[in-house]
Amino acid sequence: MNVLTWTDLSEAERVEALRRGTAAAGPEVTAGVADILGQVRTGGDEALRELTARLDGATVDVLQVPVAERDRAAASLDPALRSAITEAAGRIRTFHEAGMRTGYAVQTAPGVVCEKVVRPVRRVGLYVPAGSAPLPSTALMLGVPAQLAGCPEVVLCTPPRPDGSADPAVLAAAAECGITRVFTLGGAQAVAAMAYGTASVPACDKIFGPGNAWVTEAKRQVSTAEGGPGIDLPAGPSEVLVIADAGADAEFVAADLLSQAEHGPDSQVVLLTDSRELAEAVATQVEEQVETLPRADIARKALAASRLVLTPDLDTAVDVSNGYAPEHLILAVRDPRTLLDRVDRAGSVFLGDHTPETLGDYCSGTNHVLPTAGAARFTGGVDVASFQVAMSVQHATPEGLAAVGPCAVVLAGAEQLHAHQRAVTRRLDRAGAGRAS
Numbered sequence: 001m002n003v004l005t006w007t008d009l010s011e012a013e014r015v016e017a018l019r020r021g022t023a024a025a026g027p028e029v030t031a032g033v034a035d036i037l038g039q040v041r042t043g044g045d046e047a048l049r050e051l052t053a054r055l056d057g058a059t060v061d062v063l064q065v066p067v068a069e070r071d072r073a074a075a076s077l078d079p080a081l082r083s084a085i086t087e088a089a090g091r092i093r094t095f096h097e098a099g100m101r102t103g104y105a106v107q108t109a110p111g112v113v114c115e116k117v118v119r120p121v122r123r124v125g126l127y128v129p130a131g132s133a134p135l136p137s138t139a140l141m142l143g144v145p146a147q148l149a150g151c152p153e154v155v156l157c158t159p160p161r162p163d164g165s166a167d168p169a170v171l172a173a174a175a176e177c178g179i180t181r182v183f184t185l186g187g188a189q190a191v192a193a194m195a196y197g198t199a200s201v202p203a204c205d206k207i208f209g210p211g212n213a214w215v216t217e218a219k220r221q222v223s224t225a226e227g228g229p230g231i232d233l234p235a236g237p238s239e240v241l242v243i244a245d246a247g248a249d250a251e252f253v254a255a256d257l258l259s260q261a262e263h264g265p266d267s268q269v270v271l272l273t274d275s276r277e278l279a280e281a282v283a284t285q286v287e288e289q290v291e292t293l294p295r296a297d298i299a300r301k302a303l304a305a306s307r308l309v310l311t312p313d314l315d316t317a318v319d320v321s322n323g324y325a326p327e328h329l330i331l332a333v334r335d336p337r338t339l340l341d342r343v344d345r346a347g348s349v350f351l352g353d354h355t356p357e358t359l360g361d362y363c364s365g366t367n368h369v370l371p372t373a374g375a376a377r378f379t380g381g382v383d384v385a386s387f388q389v390a391m392s393v394q395h396a397t398p399e400g401l402a403a404v405g406p407c408a409v410v411l412a413g414a415e416q417l418h419a420h421q422r423a424v425t426r427r428l429d430r431a432g433a434g435r436a437s
Contacts, residue, residue, distance in 0.1 A: 001286055001303060003279045006272075006311045006320065018324050020239070020373055021266050021305030033188045033217045040192035045199050051189040058160040058184075063200045065166050065182040073165075074172035082172060085136060088363035089176045092144045095365030100148065101385045111400025115393040123153040123202060124387060125194030125229070126179075127209030130159040130186065133295075134167035141367050141382065142208050143177025149387035154179050155194060155204055159186025187211075188218035195222035195229050203229070208382060210235035210369055213266060232382050234375040237266040240357055241326035241346075243317045243339065244282075246275035248332040249353055253278070254285030256330055257306070258299055259358055261290075265301035270324070271308045272317035279308045318342045325376040328357045347376045398431055 004017055039047045045063065052060050074082065105115040126142040129135050139156065146154050156179050158170050166184045174182050183201055185193055191211075197203030207219055207229050216236035223231045240260040244253050257269040273279050290299050311317040314333060321329060322345045329346035331339050336351035343349060347370030348360050361368045369382040396404070405424045412420035 001283045001306065001308050003276065003283065003308045003310055006309050006316065017307050017309065018270065018320075019305075021237075021268055021302075029213050029217050030221075033214055033221055036188040036214075037192045037195075037218060037221060040189055040198070041196045045201075048185060048189055048193055048198060048201075051187075052160060052185065055189070056159055056186055058162055058164045060160050060164045060184050063183045063185060065171065065184060067180050070166075070171045070175055070180075070182060073168035074175045077168055077172050081169060084363070085140065085169070085173055085176055088137065089140050089144055089173075091363055091365035092140055092367070093148065096145050096148055096367070096384050099383060101388060101390065103390075109400060109403045111397040111402075112404055113395050113400075115395075117391050117393055118388050119391060120150040120152065121206050121230075121387050121389060122151070123155065123204050124151050125204030125207040126154065126156045127190055127194070127207065127211055127215060128156060128158040128170055128173075129209070129211050129215070130161075130167055130170065134158070134170050136167070136169035136173040137362050137368065138209060139170050139173035139179075140177065141369050143174060143179055145367070145382060145384045146179075146208075146387050147177050148384045151387050153202070154181065155202060156182045157185040157190035157194060157201075158182070159190070160184040188214045191215060191218035191222060195225075206230040206232070206387075208232040208369065208386070210238075210372075212237060212264060216372075232369065232386050233371045233379050234373055235369050236372045237268070238263040238328075239268045239270075239326055239372055240328040240330065241270040241272065241321050241324060242330040242332055243314065243321060244271060244273045244275070244278055244330075244332040245314060245334060246273075246278055247334050248273070248275075248278055250278055250281035250285045251289075252353060252356070253282050253330075253332055254289050256332075256356055257282070257286060258289055258293065259356065259361075260328065261299040261302035261306065262293060262295040263298075263302070265298055266305075267302040269302065269306040270326070272311050272320055273309075274311055274313050274317065276310055279310055283308055314339060315342070321346070325371075325374045327370045327372045327376065328360070330355070330357055345376050347371045347381050401427055402431065 052058055101118055103117045105113055108114050124146055128138045156174050158166055193201040194204045194207050219231045222228045238260050242253055242256055260267050260269050290296050293299055325345040327347040330350045333339055350357050360366050367381045371379050405428050408424050409421050
């Protein structure tokens with residue numbers, strides 16, 4: 001990896017340096033996803049089986065995993081893995097419980113009470129990737145908040161293994177979260193099934209979960225269709241940005257970069273530092289460490305769209321990071337809390353030399369379903385509120401209507417909405433007549 005000097009780059013070169021590697025794949029992916037969605041919408045379960053055979057190379061006759069099979073798979077896991085799943089779920093539950101949204105009521109005028117009431121989304125669909133590697137951690141990150149929100153129906157889709165079965169660790173995570181409806185479906189076709197519904201897969205009100213460019217585009221397309229489901233957020237190919245100072249450990253920084261590069265060939269990793277010596281040391285460490293990775297080929301492809309950038313100072317590094325809006329941001333600096341005060345665009349932030357991003361991926365307690373591709377500019381990661389709807393409620397007594405009704409009459413008149421006015425004035429007139437009599 002070559003070191004780029006930020007001050008030597010033109011504005012166009014800076015944009016190009018930080019361009020996500022998936023940007024050029026847009027038209028092909030968009031058209032391909034539309035075709036898959038159309039096939040599932042018209043062909044239902046049969047289309048799902050055909051697409052699974054063609055795209056995943058697996059034959060799946062029965063799409064839903066029986067609960068007994070789920071439980072057998074969970075019981076067959078190595079005890080250490082089963083214990084780790086339970087341990088991680090506990091921390092995720094602790095973190096999310098602490099920030100749960102609650103309803104409230106307030107009197108905005110004498111006789112007028114306005115409330116916010118919280119309800120769970122009725123049926124949610126969870127997508128758990130398993131392309132080049134199964135991700136039971138994602139089942140926990142989605143399943144635990146759905147469970148805390150009290151969603152009555154939870155559907156989980158995960159790609160099949162070559163023999164057509166679901167990954168046992170994913171099934172164990174689903175069991176940990178009380179999820180009984182698990183389907184061996186992956187990719188855009190899984191999103192289509194949860195969006196439109198088939199004979200086997202129920203249509204969902206909202207779809208959650210990360211995935212590759214095809215899954216992300218499928219979520220986007222179904223969410224914009226008339227009557228389509230909601231989606232959590234754009235959670236596509238993984239990315240990490242590290243801001244490091246001269247005191248950072250090059251070995252650790254390189255390990256952090258590679259931890260995301262190994263996710264997939266379309267992942268992106270970026271280092272911003274004010275130390276050329278550190279940047280060059282990280283470049284050396286990346287080359288050395290990647291050679292030892294079982295997923296080295298995948299990581300190398302991701303590194304082709306990744307960057308080591310020398311900035312004049314850490315303030316500039318934060319400015320660049322805020323413009324990039326990374327999914328994961330690691331502050332490998334001596335005083336990370338001070339730098340954090342200036343960060344306003346990142347999905348999840350990791351402070352200091354001893355907080356690898358890996359902890360957030362698995363078991364620190366925060367959620368790893370996070371905005372990618374710059375979406376951290378306007379949204380955060382998944383939490384319990386993502387699985388809830390908040391409804392406003394208001395109640396006015398006759399005295400309350402008399403107190404606030406005239407305000408509504410004036411505003412409706414300004415907008416020339418006379419029926420709006422009369423919905424108030426007829427009531428006020430009736431009340432006035434009653435008092436007069």
